[in-house]
Each structure stands twice: as C-alpha cells, then as structure tokens.
Amino acid sequence: MLTLHEEILVPRSPEQCFRYIADFRSATQWDATATRADKLTEGPVGLGSQFELDCAVGPGTIQLVYEIEEYQPYHSLVFRARGRYFDIKDTIVFSARDEGTHIDYTAEFEYRSGLEKIARRFEAPMRAMGARSLAGLKAALTDQHPAPSVSACSRRADQLILPGVAMFTRWGYARGRKQWRPVSRFMDDQHVVITGASSGLGLATSIALAEAGAKLTLVIRNPEGVEDLKNQLSTHTGRSDIRVELADLSLMTDVNALADRFLSRGEPIDVLVNNAGALFNQRTETQEGLERSFALLLLSPWQLTRRLKPLLTHHALPARIINVISGGMYTQRLSCQHLVMPEDNYDGPQAYARAKRGLTVLTELWAKAWREENIVVNAMHPGWADTPGVKSALPAFRRLTHKILRNEAQGADTIIWLARATEADQVSGKLFLDREIRSPYLLKKTIEPPSERQQLEPFLAQMLATVADRRIGH
Template sequence: MTVLKETIQVKRPATEAFAYLADFTTTTEWDATAREAAKLTPGPIATGTRFLVTCAMPVGSVDIEYEVAELDAPRKIVLRGRSRFFDIEDTITFTESGGTTRIDYQAQFDFKPLIRPFVGAMEPGLRRMGKASLKGLKQALDDRFPTPKLSGEDATADKLVLPKLARFTRLGYLRGRKRWNPVSADLRGKHVVITGSSTGLGFASAMELAHRGADLTLVMRNKARAEEVKRDILAETGNGNVALEIADLALLAEVDALVSRLLERGRPIDVLINNAGALYNEWQATSEGIERTVALLLISPYRLTLGLKPLLAAAGDARVINVVSGGMYSQKLSVDRLVAKEGEEFSGATVYARAKRALMVVTRHWARAWRQDGIVVNAMHPGWADTPGVKTSLPTFYAVTRFALRSPDEGADTIVWLAAATEAGKLSGQLLLDREPQTQYLLKGTEETAAERKKLLKFLDAYAPTAGATAASMPRAKAS
C-alpha cells in the first residue's frame, strides 16, 4: 500500500473549491499526470457518478475509472478508482478558516501483484507527481492568470490563409488547448442571457454554463423546444435556475418586447451572449420589411444589447459576447452592400459574412464606448463546428469538411471561457478563437475605413431602441 499526502491553502471559500473538484473532469486542468477526462454517467454529480481519467504515470499510460464514493459538500470528497495496474482511493477534505480553505489530498494506491516488486523504485516519481499536481491545483484555485495574447506561432499563421484556416478545424482546437489555463471561477449567482440556445453552440454553451452554476435566461423561438432544453439542462446538471423567453429575434417588435420583459424583471445581467443566427440560402424579407439575414444577425443583437445596457451596467463588470464567423474574413465592410436587395444575385454565405463583419465593427465600437460603464465587449468565432445549421445550410461544405469539424462543445468552448474565466474580463474589443485574440483582418484590402465605420453606426442608429418603440414606428428597409 502506497499513500501520498499533500496539503495546500487557497484564498477561496470551501464551497467554490469543493464545486471545482467535485467535477473530476477538471483534473486535466491541474493534475500533472492527467491527459484526458470524461464523465461517464448522465445526470448531476453525486455519489455513484463515474469518470474516466487517462493518466501518464511511471508504469505507462493508464486509464482509471473513478466512482464518487462520498460527496459531503463542502467538506469531503472520496473517489475510488480502478485500473489495470492498481486500485486507488482519493480522499479530499476542505477546511475553511478566515477566508481561506485548506485542502488535504490523500491518494492511496493498492498495486496489482505484478507491479508490487517495482513500487519502491516508482515511489519517488509518484511523490513528485503528487506534489506537482497539488501545485497545479493551487494555481487553478488561486486563479491569477494573465490575459492571453496572440502567440508568436499563430501571429505568423495569421498572415497566411491556409494555416489560418487550419486553425478552424478540430486539429486547431486540439493544438490550441495545450496552452490553456484552468477556469475555476464560480458562476453561482451570475445571470447569463443566451440567445439561440435550442441547438448547436447555444445549447452547448447553456449546458456548460448551467453546469458551472450560472442562472440562465434562454431565448428561443420555439416554446416546445425551449421547454425541452430546460428539462435537459435540469436532468444533466441539476441546475433549476433556468428561465425561458420566447422570441423571434428576426422581428424587432419581438426584440423590443423581450427587452421590456427583462427590464421589468429588473435583474442585472452579468453576461449577454448574442448567439442567435441562421444562414439563409434564399432572399426573403421579414414582416417588418428587412432582409432577414441582416435583421437577425446584426440589427437584432444591436437593438437587443442597447436595450439591455441598463441591466448590463447595473451588474458591474458585465460581459457581452458576440458570436461571429470566420467567414467574415472574406468580406470588407460596405454599408451600401450590407442589406441584400430583392432581385439581386443572392449568396446566403456572403450576406451572412457581411453581417458578421459589421457585428465585429460594432463590437469594437462598444468596447471603446462602454469602458467607463464597466462593460467589456468581445466577439468570438467557433471555427468550423458540426452544428445543425452548418449541415442544413452548407451541405457541400459539410460533406467535404465533416471529418475535420469540431463538436458543438469544442466550438462553444471560447463562449464559455469568455463568460467564465477571470482573465477574460480584462479583454475588450477582441476577436477570439480557442481562447486567444486573433487578427480581425486576414485578406489584404478587407480593412474598412474610419468613414465606413461611421457610416455603419449611422445606419444602425436608425434601429436603436427608443422608449415605447412599436413595429409601426420602426424604420423599414426597402425591400427592393
């Protein structure tokens, strides 16, 4: 029997440290030996929950299947694991005093008979790994990481089209995550509003943020699907703090009605995630006379965010996250070409990219203008992710790239990071991919002029929310 014991002290409440460690998939963030970790059982973490952790150890790569044997919040966690080389019992206790928490971590190994003759030689290595792992845990819980910058490797890639596009794939995600820091920030009590959360990136973001304890307001068009999403989140995370708002955000009257409801409720918004979107392959105007792509992807988040600004300012240190697309790299801002007109040759992908380019310009404008209000505004793009929207709207692209596409969870990771990570609150006006700032212009000649930016803001100013706005009083874009 080999027993390893380590103790650390962190300036965090025991409840927060306990919540972070109870999810044993976080071992990859702080354990020096953990390479992969996954939760095997559905539902909230509880006694009986199982995890699979792949570790690099002196005996080689080892898959350990853990089961939560005891979960006494926020005082004690006991996990029992089995592998082909040993059985293990991890006991973690939390003692809070004077604003700090002492964490005592004990790992008890029972090696299989074939391994026992070599245990003496392995023990020094095991103890070194134990110390390194607890050092990593302390760093994770101390949560003092620098704001990320574009790495030298990626700064070079950003100047070249093909290396940049390679970063959009799942391989780019796997390479990028090697540089990531832990995210142990506690989201309990934080109010997060997410638009377009029925499937894809929005659903993945909502599930993960609920798992981290956030109070969610989810905005969707379909009431039946919204209620299903809420049930799924409760079943998987145990988080019942999920409010639903039903609104078709392509219609500005419904945007205004949503804003009115949230303002009347009066709860400050810590994070607003503008994710709702769709790529349409045919031209169509909304019932309000606006081409539906620009209505949903640009005018709607513009009007919604301005309308909710009082609740963002009331939160203090609020965050706005605009979901854009790598496709915007192909487009230069042109306000005259922004709204597609009926009868013109229509490319859904191009119109989509133009709207996302404009939203990126708005993101930078708000970041500068709202700094004094304590609101940071950033944009992210998910890379190429395997979502229902991509599959249905871009079938040829999907068929060619599907083996390289990211999962929705991987595509949504930077949304979650921007919402949760402490250091993300120090960024503003940035475009991020895989938790790192990116160049905002890739192709030569795609950077707009200052005059064009002013022209965009003047165009959008006509759609700024006003008290008592109604569909009849809204500006109407010409359909032809």
C-alpha cells in the same frame, strides 16, 4: 501500496474548492497526468458520479473510471478508480482557515499482485507527479492568471492565412488547449442571457454555465422547444430554475418586446451572449420587410444589446457582452451599402459573412464607447463545429469536413471561457478563437475605411426606422 500525501492552502471557500474538485473533469486543468476527462453519469455531480479520465503515463495513456464513493459537502470527498494494473483511492478533506481552505489530499495506489516490485522503482517519479498535481490544484484555485494576450504563434498563423484557417478545425482546438489556464470561478448569482440556446453552441454554453452556477435566461423562438430545453438542462445539470424567453430575433417587434420584458423586470444582466444565428442559402424577407440574414445576424443583436444596456451597467465587476461571429467574416470588408444583399445578387454565405463582419466592428465600437460604463465587449468565432445549423445550411461542406469539425462543446468553449474566466474581463473589443486574441483581419483588402465604421450605427438606426415606418404606414 503506495501512498501519496500533499497539503495545500488556497484563498477560496471550502464550498468552492469542494465543488471544483468534485467535478473531476477539472482534473485536466490541474492534474499532472490527466489529458482528457468526461463525465459518464447524467445529472448533477454527487455520490456515484463517474468520470472517465485519460492519464499520460510514460510514453502511453491509461484510461481510468473514477467514481465518487464518499460525498460530504463541503468537508470530504473520496474517489475510487479501478484500473488494469492498480486501483486508486483519492481522499480529499477540506477545512476552513482564516486565509481560505486547507486541502489535505491522499492518493493510495494498490498494485495488482506481482507488480509491487516494479512499482517501487517508480516511487520517486510518482511522488514528484503528486507534488506537481497539487501545485497545479493550488494555482487553479488561487485563480490569478494574466490578462489574455496574442501569442507569437497565432500572430504568425494569422499572417499566413492557411495555417490560420486550419486552426478552425478540431486540430486548432487541440493545439489551443495545451496553453489554457484553469477556470475555477463559479458564477453563482451571475445573470447570464444567452440567445439561440435551443441547439448547437448556445445549448452547449447553457449547459456549461448552468453547471458553473449561473442564473440563466435562455432566449429561443419555438414555444414547443421550451419543455425539451428545460428537460435537457435538468438531465445534464440537475437545474430546474432556468428561465426561458420566447422571441423570433429576426423580427424587431419581437426584439423590442423581449427587451421590454427584461427592462420591466429590471434584473441586472452580468453576461449577454449574442449567439442566435443561421445561414440562409435562399434570400427571404421577414414579415417586417428586412432581408433575413441582415435582420437576424446584425440588426437584431445591435438593437437587443442597446436596449438591454441599462441592465448591463452599475455592476461591481464589468458586465460582459459576447458576440458570436464567424470565421467567414474574414472574407468580407465592411461596406454599409452592401450589408443588405439585393434579390438579383444574393449569396447566402456572403450575406452571412458581411453581417458577421458588421458585428465584429460593432464589438470594437461598443468596447470603446462603453469602457467607462464598466462593460466589456468581445467577439469570438467558434471555428468549424458540427451543429444542427451547419448540418442544415452547409451539407456539402459538412460532408467534406465532418472528420475535422469540432464538436459542439469544443465550438462553444471560448464563449464559456469569455463568460466565466476571471481574467477574461481584462480586455475589451477583441476577437477570440480558442481563448486567444486573434486578428480581426486575415487580408489587407478587408480592412474597412474609418468612414464605414462611423456610418455603421447610423445605417443600422436608419434600417430600424424603416421597420417602424412600415408599421405606421400599414
């Protein structure tokens, strides 16, 4: 038997330390060997929850299934894993101190008979690994990370275009995550509004933020999806306090009615995620007479965000707006005149990309305009993720690329990080991929002249007015 024992003191409450470690998926953020961790059991983390971990040992990887054997909030936790070569028992005791929490961590390795002798030779590296892991845990719970920045490698990739686009795949995610810092902040009492939460990235974001303790209002359009969405959230997280609002966000009447409901409740919003979206291969118009891609992907988030702005101000911490755009926008230059594509010249991916370019520019304009009001606005693009939206709108693309597409959680990761990470509110007006600031332009010819930027919001206001005029004329 080998026993490793470490103690650390961290500036966090026992409750937060306990919750962070009990969800053992966090091990990939601080353990010196864990490279992957999944939760195997459904429902909230508690007694009996199981986690499957890949741990890098020497040149290989071993897989371990950990189970929570003792769960005493917020005092102690015992995890046990049974492996081929050894069993492990991790006992973690939390004690409140004036400075925060004292964590006493003991890991006991029980080797299969005949292996003790070999194991003794590895005792020194094992002890070093234990010390490194607890140093990692201390850094994770201390949660003082530098502001997000641009790495030299990403800057080069953006200049070379092809490597930049290769980063949209699951390889980009795998590369990106090697640099990531732990995220241990909980979002209790933070009100998060997410549009397009019924599937894909919106659903993955909702689950992750519910697990982080956020108070969620999810916006979906299909009344029949409400129960299913609530059931999914409850199955995954045990949360039954999720509010759902209905709105077809391609209709400005619905956008305004939704905003009215939020404003009349008056509950401040800490994070707004403008995620709802779809790519329309055929040109259609909404019943309000607007081309659908433009209405849903640009006019709608513009109007919703402006209307909800009074609820996003007056926070002690900056409120966060996260606009979900698309790498497709790299192909397009903002031109207000061409945002609404006409019948005879419609191209679905182009209409989509132009609207997303518009939302990227809005991100920068709002960030600048609202800096003094303590609102940070950032955009992210998810890379290419295998979601119901991609399946239905881009079947040929999906057939070709399905092996390299990200899964939904990987696509949603940067939304979740922008909403949750302590340091993510330290920059505004930026575009992110895999938690890193990226250039909003890959091609010089897509840089818009300043006059187009200045015209964008007046143009959107004009388009909104046409809807109101049509209603009056009706």
